[in-house]
Amino acid sequence: MTDQAAQADSIFVGGGGEGYAVPQRLLLKYGNRHGLIAGATGTGKTVTLQILAEGFSAAGVPVFMADVKGDLAGLAASGSAEAKLHEAFTKRSAQIGLDLQYRGFPVIFWDLFGEKGHPVRATVDEMGPLLLSRLLELSEPQEGVLNVAFRLSDEEELPLLDLKDLQALLTFVAENAEAISGRYGLVSKESVGAIQRRLLVLENEGGAALFGEPALDLADLMTVDSSGAGRISILAADRLMNSPRLYATFLLWLLSELFEALPEVGDPDKPKLVFFFDEAHLLFTDAPKALISKVEQVARLIRSKGVGVYFITQNPADVPDTILGQLGNRVQHALRSFTAKDQKDLAKAAETYRPNPRFKIDEAIRDVGTGEAVTSLLEAKGIPGIAERTLVRPPSSQLGPLDAAARAAVMAGSPVAGKYEKVLDRESAYEKLRARSEAAARDAAEAESRQAEEKREFERARRYDADGYAADKPKKTSTSSRSDSIGTAFAKSFARQLGTKSGQALVRGILGSIFGKR
Template sequence: MSQKEKFTQHLAEGQTYKKDFIVLGTGILEGEPITGATIKVPLKTLNRHGLIAGATGTGKTKTLQVISEQLSLKGISSVLMDLKGDLSGLAQPGEANDFILKRSAQIGVDYEPMGLPVELMSISKEKGVNLKATVSEFGPVLISQILDLNSTQQGVIALVFRYCDTHHLPLLDLKDLKRVLQFITNEGKEAIQKEFGQVSAASVNTIMRKIIELEQQGAERFFGEQSFDVNDFVRRKDGKGIISIIRLTDIQSKPKLFSTFMLSVLSEIYETFPEQGDSDQPKLCLFIDEAHLVFSSASKDLLEKIETIIKLIRSKGVGVFFCTQTPTDVPESVLGQLGLKVQHSLRAFTAKDRKAISKTAENYPISPYYNTSEVLTSMGIGEALVTALNEKGIPTPLAHTLIRAPITRMDILSSSEIDQVVSESTLVPKYNQEIDRESAFEILNQKMDQIEKEQEKADLAGPGSRSRTTARTPQDQSLIEELSKNTLVRQIGRTIFRELTRGILGSFSRR
């Protein structure tokens, strides 16, 4: 048996599947693609998460594109966090040139260009479905993270959320949050102190300034209604899974907003999706580009919560894939949870680079056919070291892989093409409408206006009536309890007046 035949058999023995799979490419031995040495990833283990890593320009984004294409063709939806703006081409067919046809022949697959169903989304001014979430749904942990609060200030935010949850005060947007902060240090100071203890005015003032800074970054476009239902990520069109591309090109300089938004999506999915256990294919896959932004500024406590979600969310049928330059960008506690690993080439210009490459090589199975450290620095564009989990959860043999070419366009959409995709969306009419219903801001203002009017009447009535300085009755001090009786019937929506608890990241868990 020749070396090539042994190599092909070595890969095939580790990739014998009874269930469906996707094809990433073909194995490379001694610099030559081996037709028949197919690199397959079983759908059954894609909820075990993954990593796509490599230096700039090595083909990470195209690998992400290929995987999401193959998932769509299998009827599996995916969500792509697009910070560089180069994934919109998934909506249009690719171009069959000589290079691509030759590569496809080497891999042993037919090249059939096609566009796939795409939903363009945004949390800012980009065109597409406006993704929004209420402040209440975001939760105290993520609000504290995005505002970069210290432990004392985090305690104040936790108090605010607790008070609003128990007193039926809807926190929908940032003006609601600011109004409640004003309330706990002014009109409601005595009631708050009796129920929760004294609140530092200095801490509240600092939080207020940070909210204003966040508003200046455009966050007010994200916080509000109608809040996005994560079940709308899981849809099909003509039997193909819809690819939701969240366009984030205009928030590259706002990593806090991006990272916290991403975590809120994970938290919402975890709290919303039903338990699925181990099934034959995932329900949804999320691809997080520039993943280092998620972890670079996260606190130890938040990292622990992220690790917990990554461990547990797979039982919901969800796979999470991090796309970044080096595996060291991802904490070891998270890295250890990742089943699929696609490692593109790394650069070795400095001693630090060489040390990082040596450390990276240790993350992959030992192969009798490769010196992993050498391969890591010698791969060409569109080549990668690949190992996955087989159906039994065992890592497949490490393979230097020639990645198949995307069947969709390897370039962005034109402005007119983007307009066409947006115009055909069924979600744009659902979510792209301004809603500003009665919430904490209006409720507190109405109640205070009512109290002031009653006090003015009492002052005009003479000394025998209650004055402004007279102690308030229990009815006055329980502002929200009284008001909620009147607003209970009127308030509708996902975020208020329902039986609820808060989940791992402080977001709502619906029961």
């Protein structure tokens, strides 16, 4: 079987193991029905991920994936007959009837930290309060305060682009907590302080690099090269995995943005984009119900946008049943069963496959070797295929990482080179709140200056009137005392009025249209 024949309407995944020569193909028209790649560490999940990415790219389908260990960068380079594994690849190809042709694929490297790829950013507004609350591990009351902050941002036209915008807005909320609580419900300074501390932790972990502009243009993830091959976007995630919640939240945000932005296309002949979600268990661990519901909704509906989502994890039990049931294309590498829980998970995984009378599925999942898997791929009319033991095909691209020079060369020739490297810091919530605060401070200073001058004028007038009266006519003690009393009271009242105006100017300057007139 040649690569060209397999690319017409399907991706050749592999052939039969244990003497069962049954070719396994992933039909492109069902590529958006989602999938699962599972198996214990070291059983071949990365190679399976690599050959599926190659197949989709060769068929003109753009791909997005995260490179957790740094091994997937080799997709950008051709495999070689001089590689150590060439002999093993040749033997495997002959065994499964594959005419292996080495080649590289068009790759765009991305990196949240801008070190091993083009910077990739989102704005705080785009992330939204739900995902941001998940990222910051906020309690329910703290999430409520964050929602109030986002509401104020919308109503007061205070764009939240980066973390300093959010920090400035939260400071504003804390300083005016009593007034804001009267309109939106209880907002405590303690909750605001807790959120600010979580933002500081995020900054210390390098998460501030995610937020800002220019934000990622989704169109840059859905391009093909001059030959029609889909570009493979690879997110460098080896450093990012030090903050697993940031990793999972970013990928979920990206999926949600695709879901919101892409039009309905029904069932296309091939996907518009395929999204591989490696280390998928990080998405669901300790996730609140609201977040699980969002993932379920996206997985269920994004198929009609032409996007296929493939979850990669060690154990199918890591994925909630409501989502697992939507994953039609499955490649199950070996699962070990050393403990009672392992055995239970193995039995549960086996139950999700169509039985094959030639072997017991649970035993096959337990016994398959490295580079071998139990596969079930959707057939005609979207029916799950019978489980088969499959030898996964070798990759055409380089197996393993690229060296720094090769990566730099790929980045230099990238279609997005120079587009995201320079940070854009336009006027947003931080700048607007600072301008309001400075204007309010100037108004307050001017009001206080006027107050002091008018008090001085009042005192001069009072002293002149008193001196003139004393020169023309003796003053009565009682009248003088009464006059002094009235003058003192007037002066105090006048000072209070000026103080009130000063306070009003400050409030108007800071609170804007909520608590004063524009």
